[in-house]
Amino acid sequence: xxxxxxxxxxxxxxxxxxxxxxxxxxxxxxxxxxxxxxxxxxxxxxxxxxxxxxxxxxxxxxxxxxxxxxxxxxxxxxxxxxxxxxxxxxxxxxxxxxxxxxxxxxxxxxxxxxxxxxxxxxxxxxxxxxxxxxxxxxxxxxxxxxxxxxxxxxxxxxxxxxxxxxxxxxxxxxxxxxxxxxxxxxxxxxxxxxxxxxxxxxxxxxxxxxxxxxxxxxxxxxxxxxxxxxxxxxxxxxxxxxxxxxxxxxxxxxxxxxxxxxxxxxxxxxxxxxxxxxxxxxxxxxxxxxxxxxxxxxxxxxxxxxxxxxxxxxxxxxxxxxxxxxxxxxxxxxxxxxxxxxxxxxxxxxxxxxxxxxxxxxxxxxxxxxxxxxxxxxxxxxxxxxxxxxxxxxxxxxxxxxxxxxxxxxxxxxxxxxx
Numbered sequence: 485x486x487x488x489x490x491x492x493x494x495x496x497x498x499x500x501x502x503x504x505x506x507x508x509x510x511x512x513x514x515x516x517x518x519x520x521x522x523x524x525x526x527x528x529x530x531x532x533x534x535x536x537x538x539x540x541x542x543x544x545x546x547x548x549x550x551x552x553x554x555x556x557x558x559x560x561x562x563x564x565x566x567x568x569x570x571x572x573x574x575x576x577x578x579x580x581x582x583x584x585x586x587x588x589x590x591x592x593x594x595x596x597x598x599x600x601x602x603x604x605x606x607x608x609x610x611x612x613x614x615x616x617x618x619x620x621x622x623x624x625x626x627x628x629x630x631x632x633x634x635x636x637x638x639x640x641x642x643x644x645x646x647x648x649x650x651x652x653x654x655x656x657x658x659x660x661x662x663x664x665x666x667x668x669x670x671x672x673x674x675x676x677x678x679x680x681x682x683x684x685x686x687x688x689x690x691x692x693x694x695x696x697x698x699x700x701x702x703x704x705x706x707x708x709x710x711x712x713x714x715x716x717x718x719x720x721x722x723x724x725x726x727x728x729x730x731x732x733x734x735x736x737x738x739x740x741x742x743x744x745x746x747x748x749x750x751x752x753x754x755x756x757x758x759x760x761x762x763x764x765x766x767x768x769x770x771x772x773x774x775x776x777x778x779x780x781x782x783x784x785x786x787x788x789x790x791x792x793x794x795x796x797x798x799x800x801x802x803x804x805x806x807x808x809x810x811x812x813x814x815x816x817x818x819x820x821x822x823x824x825x826x827x828x829x830x831x832x833x834x835x836x837x838x839x840x841x842x843x844x845x846x847x848x849x850x851x852x853x854x855x856x857x858x859x860x861x862x863x864x865x866x867x868x869x870x871x872x873x874x875x876x877x878x879x880x881x882x883x884x885x886x887x888x889x890x891x892x893x894x895x896x897x898x899x900x901x902x903x
Contacts, residue, residue: 490542490637491582497525497566499604499627500553502612504861506620507559516619519610520557522627525603526550526566534594536574539639550601553627556609566603574639582634600635604628607856613863623863626856643681643695645806646721648746650738653729654763656680658793659696662803686803692810695721719750723809724758725802726786727793728777730770735762736780757809759787761802766792832875836884842891843884843901845877851895859897 500522507515528550548571554563579588579598589598607625614621647655663682680696726742728735739760747754760781764770774790781788787805791798834847853871858864872878881892881901890901 489639490539491546491634492542492637493547493632493634494528494571494601495547495549495632496528496569496601496603496630497550497552498630499523499525499606500555500563501626502607502609502624503556503558504610504622504624504858505558514619517610517614517621518558518560519624520559520561520563521609521612522556522606522625523553523563523565524606525553525627525630527568527599527603528571528601529568530571530573530577530579530589530591530598530600532575532577532591532594532596533572534575536572538574539577539637541572542637550603550630552630553603553606555627556607556624560609560611563606565606568603571600573637576639578638580636580638582636588635601631601633604630621863622861623867624858624861625864626858628852629855643693643721644810645692645694645723645725647694647696647725647727648742649727650729650732650742653727653732653738654793655696655727658725658727658761658763658791658799659694661793661796662799663694684803686800686807690804690807692803692807694725719753722756722813723806724756725806726758726760728760728762730762730764730767730773735773735777739781757813759789759802759805759809761789761791763791763793765790765797766795834875834877834880836877836880838884839893842893843881843886844893845881847875847877850875850877854894854897 502522503519505517505519507518509515528548548569550569551566553566556563573591575592575594577591579591579600580586581588588600591598605628607627610621610624613623647658649655659680659682662684682694682696684692684694686692726739728739732738743754762770762774762777765774771790778788778790789798789802789805791802793799831848831852834845834850837844837846850871853868857868869878886892886901888901888903892899892901
């Protein structure tokens with residue numbers, strides 16, 4: 485089964501903790517602080533690898549975590565930074581935040597990179613806090629916590645020409661006849677459950693990348709018959725070869741139905757140039773109905789060919805017509821706009837809520853401050869108290885009715901309120 489969607493969990497590395505340490509040497513009774521800084525956690529970076537063409541890897545592995553930064557050490561030694569984690573994806577991968585549905589990025593070109601999760605900064609060691617008045621500071625910062633995200637990946641095939649039509653029209657047979665692709669072929673509806681790519685070499689200077697799009701049925705735009713999955717792959721093709729089944733009850737009705745499904749799913753799909761081909765011209769019954777079908781389609785303004793994918797009849801002129809249509813197209817930006825950078829809310833904002841055993845303070849800045857605080861030392865705790873006052877949380881808690889001895893939750897920490 486062609487894998488074109490995956491949901492994965494990614495996490496950057498935690499920053500290493502800064503160290504509280506004092507120089508210890510013989511004959512140096514007061515060596516002063518020499519605690520080193522923690523190393524930075526590794527980033528998670530997505531990179532396009534052109535040799536990939538499915539998301540199958542992400543079905544086998546759904547969790548990705550970059551290495552943490554190492555803690556600081558004595559003698560002012562900084563901890564080793566965690567290596568960045570490079571996650572390879574195929575070209576044409578769309579990335580969405582699964583929780584919010586927000587578009588994160590659109591990766592198309594070989595080697596293109598996108599930073600997904602930034603590693604936590606390393607904490608500072610106590611060397612940074614020495615002053616003339618405090619020459620032995622028991623103060624340091626812990627490393628920042630990692631960023632975590634749940635992502636949805638979607639892959640759209642990138643091809644010059646997409647071959648569309650109803651099930652059993654002969655799309656896979658045509659692709660196999662003009663390229664080296666070897667799709668499964670049989671005379672059953674929905675034989676093809678996965679798109680296939682192939683490269684057709686028409687002459688020394690002309691090649692076409694074709695995608696055989698699985699057969700569409702009525703209601704595909706609403707997801708019937710895997711419709712959403714199939715229609716998604718047509719969006720990035722530039723020209724369509726619309727293949728009609730010459731032995732169908734009403735090929736013209738099939739033609740109108742498929743175009744209707746394309747338009748209902750995405751209005752831009754209906755505007756793509758089309759070359760229409762009636763397949764199975766090697767059969768006498770199809771040859772007999774060909775003049776009527778040809779006249780009706782030409783009246784609608786479509787270039788139309790009678791072909792036999794099995795015998796190879798009139799196939800090359802069909803492909804050359806697609807090449808001519810491609811040559812007339814002007815590259816335009818895609819109709820969907822996928823932002824890479826997202827507007828951020830003010831990290832200083834916070835909320836206060838009543839919980840069963842006390843109060844909970846939530847907010848990006850205050851939770852980050854709590855995560856880097858060494859609670860076992862007095863100086864970092866006093867610093868955290870000043871942050872509460874600066875952000876206005878101290879006053880907000882008093883106004884909300886906090887009382888002496890109440891438990892206040894900040895992130896993963898439980899603090900006791902003292903007036």
